[in-house]
Amino acid sequence: MTAVHIARGFINFLAAALLAGVFAGAVHAAAFDWHGYLRTGGGSREGGGEQPCFALAGAGSKFRLGNECETFAELEGEAAGETDGRRWQLTGRISLSSPHDQAFKEIVRRTAELWVQTRGADGARLWAGRRFYMRQDVHISDFFFWDNSGEGAGIEDVALGFGKFAYALRRNPLPDGGHLWTHDLRLYGIAANPGGELAVGIDLRPGVGRSSAPDVPGGLWLSVMHTQRGVFGGSNTFALQYGKGAGANLSGGRIVSTARREEAMRAVEYLVWQPAMSAFTGAFTAVWERRRGADATGDQTWMSIGARPQYHFSRHWALALEVGRDQVKPDGAPVRRLDKATLAVLLSPEPRFMARPQLRAFVTRAHWNDAAAAAAAAGDSLSPGGPFGGARSGTSYGLQVEAWW
Helix, strand or coil, rough: HHHHHHHHHHHHHHHHHHHHHHHCCCCCEEEEEEEEEEEEEEEEEEECEECCCCCCCCCCCCCCCCCCCCEEEEEEEEEEEEEEEEEEEEEEEEEEEHHHHHHCCEEEEEEEEEEEEEEECCCCEEEEEECCCCCCCHHHHHHEEEEEEEEEEEEEEEEEECCCCEEEEEECCCCCEEEEEEEEEEEEEEEEECCCEEEEEEEEEEEECCCCCECCCCCCEEEEEEEEEEHHHHEEEEEEEEEEEEECCCCCCCCCCCCCCCCEEECCCCCCEECCCCCCCEEEEEEEEEECCCCCCCCCCEEEEEEEEEECCCCEEEEEEEEEEEEEEEECCEEEEEEEEEEEEECCCCCCCCCCEEEEEEEEEEEEEEHHHHHHCCCCCCCCCCCCCCCEECCCCCEEEEECC
């Protein structure tokens, strides 16, 4: 990493801190706090060379233990205070990432969040800016299945008696550089059963006609999610999602297709267990996703299943085994398959599944078929021209740290 890169990173963070300080001076009893996330490490592969990572073309995610090939960090600052009985908060977050094989020569910096919220005595919050909006993810595959993040404004935590309501006006980028305003409405915190809550959301995406570019069709994105607490000391999440037209990306990110007939369906299962007085913790996930009418990828079905059980043989030391399969079936084409397994020794502060910081030493083994190799991009780990040549399997190993605070 050059001195220029370091300086730019600190300047970005200091600018956010300065903005927070100015904000803090405008409210009474203000306080500043900061949080962050990081993962980094290094490794190699059989035969020598940089650590490769394994991901299947067409899959929405990959199993991440021993399978992350970049340094990534986020720094978040919060300034909060109160004036006239109303609480105010400014949040700013910057992110830094660099592939391992670039040795910090290529660093991607971006302002991930910059937004203000205010809460009244009734608990409802008003907000505006760029933010991570009520995200839901599967940790072991880093899959954010309900993520309508980006620029916008809205109101949330409006008490309804049986649950809460939120509305957000969101700005979604379009492929040609334009944007589409969308309406995100949610009901959440609905008691469905003892220890269980239900959340329901609809993202309405009205179409727009333009004189200087092709029209953008309308669409929608529906989500239903049930979360059950106290399952084997952890929790279970199950979600069903449907998107059509401009909502078929099932995401708050760039709308990459304007096909009126495009639609997508998805089911997500995610279980985390950590029973009291037990040495076994872990997580399991399964994803099924069907896309039809896509302009670029065509009709295809993606299925993913995997687990990461851990055995804590002392307060700080554990052994983890993550196994997973991703499978993509394009209509009229062979099935692509990728199987990946990682064995890792873990060192963390507590015998809990999500305890961090965590130091890891790992060995990863992956197998894939001919169809997966043929669909891989040039130079990818699965491609014939990649680090394993014409082989259909490969091994990597290394050390990693992951932390958040």
